[in-house]
Each structure stands twice: as structure tokens, then as C-alpha cells.
Amino acid sequence: MVRFVACASLGTASPGCLAGTPLAYFLHSAGPASGPVRVLDWALAALCVGVCIVIAVLLYAAIRRKRRESASPDAAPSQTSVADERDERDERTANRIIAIGTAISAVLLLGALVGMLRVLAAVADPPSAPALAVTVTAYDWWWKVTYRTPDGASFATANEIHMPTGQPVRVDLQSADVVHAFWVPALAGKTQAIPGQTNHQWLQADQPGVWRGQCTQFCGPQHAHMAMEVVAQPPDDFAHWLDAQAKAAAPAPDGAPTRGEKLFMARCAGCHTVRGTQADGAQGPDLTHLASRRLIAAGTIANTPANRLEWVAHAQQLKPESLMPDIALTPAEASDLSAWLDTLQ
Ligand code: HEC
Ligand SMILES: [Cu+2]
Incomplete structure (x- = not known):
């Protein structure tokens, strides 16, 4: 607590100072909206x-x-x-x-x-008109993030909002189910996500960095595990990221779906989309570039191959009552699935 207040009040965003403290940045400002x-x-x-x-x-x-x-x-x-x-x-x-x-x-x-x-x-209002707008839709208990690319296409990711530094970004906030609230303390105040209406807020980060945000309106049993991260990147890096994320998943080298991909189509595709495949479920996060994310399950666990399998097998233990069921796989199926999930870079 003492370290926390000392770090925050000095205004030092140095990761070493505040690392490991959830929402450590709530007393620190990283941009003009906060x-x-x-x-x-x-x-x-x-x-x-x-x-x-x-x-x-x-x-x-x-x-x-x-x-x-x-x-x-x-x-x-x-x-x-x-x-x-x-x-x-x-x-x-x-x-x-x-x-x-x-x-x-x-x-x-x-x-x-x-x-x-x-x-x-x-x-x-932001100091200048936002160059970028993202739509953030709150779900029990995760965040869908929809981007529009410069050529007018749109695609979705989850729980990780990327944005360029030094310019305002507009967030159009919606909810798919109940009332949630979006709060990234280092970047802006909180705004509610209300079903049937779109609220707006804007974020701006002066420096590259990663800031944690959290749902701040009690929305059910997993409200506490409904976090997200904002990743601010220099504009060039952001443009590369946007390009890469807009692409569909890379097909298997020989064109034929692997055992892992087939398994995914049978067991997961009803709820998850992977662009470029037949999987177009909308109940869960878009997994097209799953492996590129830092965390999974709305900021709950680190995105490692082992944790991904642990999540598939025990989602109900890691996040009880979440809308992702436990899915029992044999060791061979698990390793096939894992190999395919690894390719979703
Ligand atoms: C009944 C619908 C459903 C099925 C079937 C399902 N999922 Fe999910 N999945 C979800 C939901 C909902 C979430 C979001 C859970 C949360 O964070 O609260 C989720 C989250 C995930 C995540 C975390 C994504 C992220 O970025 O946070 C992964 C990975 C995942 N599912 C993989 C799978 C795999 C692999 C399968 C098949 C073996 C599968 N899911 C089957 C609904 C489903
Ligand atoms: Cu909530």
C-alpha cells in the first residue's frame, strides 16, 4: 500500500514501480483526458x-x-x-x-x-477531432473491440484495445446484455455501457505503454474478472498492428485443415469466430489472432499455450459461471488443438 501510494503520487509510470498491482494506475494520469x-x-x-x-x-x-x-x-x-x-x-x-x-x-x-x-x-471533448474510433461492446464478462480499417472494412478482437499515441481515440461504448461500465483510470473517467444505446468517451495516451481497465458496474458473478488492457503504440507500430489484425487467419501450409482445426470447427466454432475459416460463432471472443494477445479471459490469465488449454478444460473453475463451458478433451485432442491455436498469431 505504501509503495503503491508512493509510486502513484510521484506520478511515475515506470512499470517496475507499479508492476503487479492491479489497476495500479488509478492515481496516475497518462493523457489529457485524465x-x-x-x-x-x-x-x-x-x-x-x-x-x-x-x-x-x-x-x-x-x-x-x-x-x-x-x-x-x-x-x-x-x-x-x-x-x-x-x-x-x-x-x-x-x-x-x-x-x-x-x-x-x-x-x-x-x-x-x-x-x-x-x-x-x-x-x-478531445483537443482535436479523433482520428480513430473503436466500438467497445461489453458482454458478460468480456469486451469485444471492433475496429474499422482505413479502407472501410471492420474486424473484432477482444479485451485488448490498441491505439496510437499522441492522438485522441473515440470509444463508442455499447452493451450486449446488462449495464457495464468502462474505466481505464490512467486514460479517462468511467463511462457506462448501456444496452440499446451508444455512449461515447475518448482516450489519449501521451506515451507508449499498457494500461489496465476494468468493468466498474456490478454486472454479475464474474464482474471482478472483467478487465481489459489498453496498449498505446507509436502510430507506425499501431498501423502495422491494425494491418496484421485485419487479415484472416493464415491457412494451413498444405491447404488441408489440420486435426486441431477440425476439432475447433466441431467443438468451438458455434461460439467463436476465426476469420478465414468456417468458424463464425458470436457468443465468445473473436479468436482470429488469439495468440497475439497478452492476456485471456478478460485480463484474468496470461496468454500462454498451457494456460489456453487449462482455460478450455477448466473455464468454470477459473471463471465460475462464465459463458464458456468446460470442454473435456483427450490428451491427443488437446495437443492437436493447442498446435492449431498457436498458429493464430
Ligand atoms: C458455449 C459457447 C462457447 C464454446 C462452445 C466455446 N467457447 Fe470459448 N469462450 C466463450 C465465451 C463466452 C468466452 C469469454 C469468457 C469470458 O472471458 O468471460 C470464451 C473465451 C475463450 C477464450 C479466451 C479468449 C480471450 O481472448 O479472452 C479462448 C482461448 C476460448 N474461449 C477458446 C475456446 C475453445 C478452444 C473452444 C473449443 C474447444 C471454445 N472456446 C468453446 C464461449 C464458448
Ligand atoms: Cu461489471
Whole structure:
């Protein structure tokens, strides 16, 4: 926790500093859509700490006064007029303190309101028109990401949003089932994904890097395992990535489907699409370039060949109630399938 706050407050995005901490970047800003929000975060945090300190001082003073009063019992009857005068004075002071306190609170709260409105206005629109728009559709419990290529075609990936650095990207946010919310703290505030409507937000990353995001609207048993990553790349690298992802899966070298591919068509194609094959299921993520992704199951596990097989066999243990069933395979089938999944680069 201490390391986390220290790293985040220094504003260092160095992976070494924050690596391994889920959503470690929520106190760090990596672009202009989140910068003003972060300033507001820290200002409000400072204000709250200030209020806590004032309350602590008041409590201390009240307790001390109580102790002093009980130590010196009421004045003798002959002194009542002096005591009355003191009470009156005390009451006047108390009223003054209440008035000043109310005024200070009102000014601070109004200041916070003005600050918030200014931040909302500052992040409402990107500095320039977004060159790229991606559609992010929330599903129980993963994210479909749809891109349009410069020549007008479109294709989908899952749970990993790539974007070029230094320019705003518009996110058109939809939901396929229930209400979800999309939040990549380092890049922008959160926006809800609501069935039947499209909400918009924009992201911009000043530097190349990978930032984690998370569903932030409770959407069912696997809500906590509904993360995604935003990968910001220099524009040239991004253009290459887009080209490669737009392509269909590479066919087998001799043209004939392998045993692994056939198995996939029989057991997986009803739910998953692999472009360039007959698999065109829409219930699960597009797997055309599965092996190129960093994580699977919506940011839950590293995308290694062993983990992919583990996921196929035990999805219900790794992500109970997820809409991917456990699929029992013999060791020979598993290795055939694995060999084919490896080719989906
Ligand atoms: C009944 C539909 C269904 C079937 C059949 C199915 N899947 Fe899935 N699969 C899903 C869903 C839904 C997800 C998303 C789960 C999540 O992350 O919550 C998923 C996720 C995955 C992922 C993770 C993808 C990513 O990028 O996160 C892989 C890999 C995968 N499935 C492989 C397979 C393979 C291989 C088969 C066949 C042996 C298969 N699936 C059969 C529905 C299905
Ligand atoms: Cu959720």
C-alpha cells in the first residue's frame, strides 16, 4: 500500500514501480483526458485530510475543556453574576465560530463544485477531432473491440484495445446484455455501457505503454474478472498492428485443415469466430489472432499455450459461471488443438 501510494503520487509510470498491482494506475494520469481528473482527485483528497485534521483539533479542545470544567466545580453562589457574564461571552464566541465555520465550509464546497465543473468541461471533448474510433461492446464478462480499417472494412478482437499515441481515440461504448461500465483510470473517467444505446468517451495516451481497465458496474458473478488492457503504440507500430489484425487467419501450409482445426470447427466454432475459416460463432471472443494477445479471459490469465488449454478444460473453475463451458478433451485432442491455436498469431 505504501509503495503503491508512493509510486502513484510521484506520478511515475515506470512499470517496475507499479508492476503487479492491479489497476495500479488509478492515481496516475497518462493523457489529457485524465490529467485534470487527477488534479481534482488530489485536491479533494487534500481537502478531506484538512477537514479531518480540523475535526481532530476540535475534538481534542472539547475533551480538554470538559476535563478542566470537571476539575474546577461550579463557582460559589456569590460569584453567579461573574459566571453569567462568562456564559454570555462563551455563547457569543460560539455563535461567531459557527458563523465562520459555516462560511468556510460553504466557500470550500462551492470551490469544489466549481473545480468539478471545470474538470468536466476540460475533459468533455478531445483537443482535436479523433482520428480513430473503436466500438467497445461489453458482454458478460468480456469486451469485444471492433475496429474499422482505413479502407472501410471492420474486424473484432477482444479485451485488448490498441491505439496510437499522441492522438485522441473515440470509444463508442455499447452493451450486449446488462449495464457495464468502462474505466481505464490512467486514460479517462468511467463511462457506462448501456444496452440499446451508444455512449461515447475518448482516450489519449501521451506515451507508449499498457494500461489496465476494468468493468466498474456490478454486472454479475464474474464482474471482478472483467478487465481489459489498453496498449498505446507509436502510430507506425499501431498501423502495422491494425494491418496484421485485419487479415484472416493464415491457412494451413498444405491447404488441408489440420486435426486441431477440425476439432475447433466441431467443438468451438458455434461460439467463436476465426476469420478465414468456417468458424463464425458470436457468443465468445473473436479468436482470429488469439495468440497475439497478452492476456485471456478478460485480463484474468496470461496468454500462454498451457494456460489456453487449462482455460478450455477448466473455464468454470477459473471463471465460475462464465459463458464458456468446460470442454473435456483427450490428451491427443488437446495437443492437436493447442498446435492449431498457436498458429493464430
Ligand atoms: C458455449 C459457447 C462457447 C464454446 C462452445 C466455446 N467457447 Fe470459448 N469462450 C466463450 C465465451 C463466452 C468466452 C469469454 C469468457 C469470458 O472471458 O468471460 C470464451 C473465451 C475463450 C477464450 C479466451 C479468449 C480471450 O481472448 O479472452 C479462448 C482461448 C476460448 N474461449 C477458446 C475456446 C475453445 C478452444 C473452444 C473449443 C474447444 C471454445 N472456446 C468453446 C464461449 C464458448
Ligand atoms: Cu461489471
